[in-house]
Amino acid sequence: MDRRPRRAAATLAPLLGLVAALLTGCALDDERADFSYLNLEPETIDPGRVSGEAGGRIALNVFEGLTYRHYATLEIRPGMARRWEVSPDGRTYVFHLRPAQWSDGTPVSSRDFQYAWTRLLDPRTGAKYANILHPLENARAFNAGEIDDPGALGMDCPDDSTFVVRLTAPVAYFLDLCAFYPLLPVPRWVVEARGDAWIRPDTIVSNGAYVVEDWQINRRIRLRRNPRYWNVESVQLELVDAVPGDYLNGNFNRYMSGVLDWIDSSGIPLSIVDTLKDRPDFHTSPHFNTFFYRFNVTRPPLDDVRVRRALYHAVDPVPIVEHVLRAGQPPAHSLVPPGLPGYEEVRLEGFQPERARELLAEAGYPNGVGFPEVTLLFNTSEAHKQVAEVIQQQWKRVLGIQVRLQNQEWKVFMNTVRSLDYDIGRGGWIGDYLDPNTFLDCFVSGSGNNRTGFASASYDSLIQRAAVTMNRTERMALLRRCEEIVTREACIILPVYYYVVTNMFDATRWGGLRPNLINIVDLKSVYRKDRPS
């Protein structure tokens, strides 16, 4: 009579077969890693192309540069370069490499660095951080495609273990740059044979403490200790998983259920930070990152410095950090975050309601009367919105002015701010290297990171002078002067607070981890405390 149910069964059978096939196909070996940590899916781990924290963290553990930075003290230490000499004019560096091998057994040579740096500057690479190396002789012209001969670049390899670098002008933080991921070496023979796919686990060859064993996009990057690493005896963890996740609560759940051993702020929900703060596994430290608002100085009434200062002095960041952010962010008194060795940041006067009202009256708006409507623009985010609402209220209360709030999706926001189509806009900046220049350089006339319309020849020349000044104290004084200008004098930005790095990990179990100014995780330092190595 009815064959239909049987037909139904026949259609379901292949479905069930598919389930079985997929299950076996997707099932993992799964050896549990010694250490699993949260690391957003990197854009790439190719040193020449990495441009963000997620990829940088992997690259720095997989490759080793001439120098590296200690995770706790942040001091520069010898990496592939055993030692180095700097010429008195600060323009020539001679690096002496230690004997070391790539993970395929090839010796690490000075030519690997020459190749990697040439590749970084090659226009065809499309490296986002190529400008980091522009101080190298002829580098900018080569990167712009005006010179074709890579031999013209200021690099020489007299032998396999000596690497000579010539700069057009001294760069005080050049050794810092050598520890930065764009300047890591890459294996020429693999890159040339495999093209863009050279970073895949089955082909990648590296010289750092770890090798990439497995990479499943959005799922994990599995790192295994590199037996050929020159200092492999000091590396304690055999197997490490870098686990991505773009959902904050999900990341937190995975930490709480023991799947992840370490999470940073991408896994710590703002809404429960009050509760978490008291836990012993919650750790914070200052971050090299400032939250500020920028003023569009090309638009009235913000073209008047008195108005900008009035707005600045009317903002009290204390309630913002205490009631909105709550994770221990310090209120900002400068653009450059505190904590840089040898540099004393500007100390702005902060909240002064009387002074603010006076300034606004001087500018022609006593008690805010006649003040045109301005808009405060921020990129869509719950925290940014709450901060903006508090500041909107403060301006209304102190100055009697009405400011409109507007949010835009990230890419739209970037586009609006870049084209100076805003009044007041949210900004933030993470230092690339531990030097005030990384913040102050942004406000040079015409810089793509300026986005305020501020242009000052004297500011530009101060930055220039600082760049070629060899004496550290003198140089820091020049940079400090620059910071005075952008904050106190011209007041083109309004610093609100400094970000903090928040990490969660069990410190009774893990050693060699510490939240730090630049949020790096140096896996070769990490060890289990509760288990003998």
Added chain:
Amino acid sequence: MIRFVLRRLLQSVPLLAGIVVVSFLFMRLAPGGPFDEERALDPVVRANLEARYGLDRPLLEQLWLYVKGVARGDLGPSFKYGGWQVREIIAQALPVSLMVGLVALASSLLIGIPLGVVGALRHNQWPDYAAMSLALVGICVPNFVLGPLLIILFVFQLGWLPVGGFGSFEQLLLPGLTLGAIRGAYIARLMRAGLLEIIGQDFVRTARAKGLSERVVVAKHALRLAILPVVSYLGPAIASILVGSVVVERIFSIPGLGSFFVNSALNRDYTLAMGTVLLYSGMLIGLNLLVDVLYGVLDPRVELE
């Protein structure tokens, strides 16, 4: 039937082409581009990058090159994930989404069919009310509420199941259940209605009159026919499970296509966004076709021609 399938496949070609063109134009009309970040690119660097991805060419030429690529099966390189082709990303993420979808489908059947049967057999008694109330709750509770509730219960209170991720069957249970619950609720209602109708028919009375046990009557005779509406519901259910998995993939940290679908648009990862749109469109078209064909196979009254 072959002619019907061929004609439908041919019809889908211009449809997909239209989707390619529209999604391409929408992506490009959105302000901001793949290389707009907080840290502005040096102009030289920016020009190099745009040349590398062909963004320096006229828009129509880019569209033409993209369409040509798609016709060859080449979806291009991802803008965001350097070194990965869109094809490779999809090849890694799609099976994951399919797995979750299949577990969701299985759980919806395992929930829905028994609930529906209980409801029909204890018609208008308390088990019926309980089953149908549960189904109503299943339909009403959105998955972004159900998911976290299940996590609290099964992960943090009972400690029975892992919190998410991908790699073992246990990890698929909670997301599968979350995604399958609402379909399970629909299936329960369909099953109950179907079984109620069948149970009242003559041949069931005959079977009972022959002295067969109630279990045999239901399992062997009634159920086989009563399940037909459920089978025809499976097509749309599969489609909605696959496309609707975005939220569940996020809640349970599953590396499926869903997060790429959403994030690629936010990142202005043009090729990846268009690739996922194209894939989802293709799947919807394919599943609709499959449902139509299945109707023809299962129900003789439906004429495919």
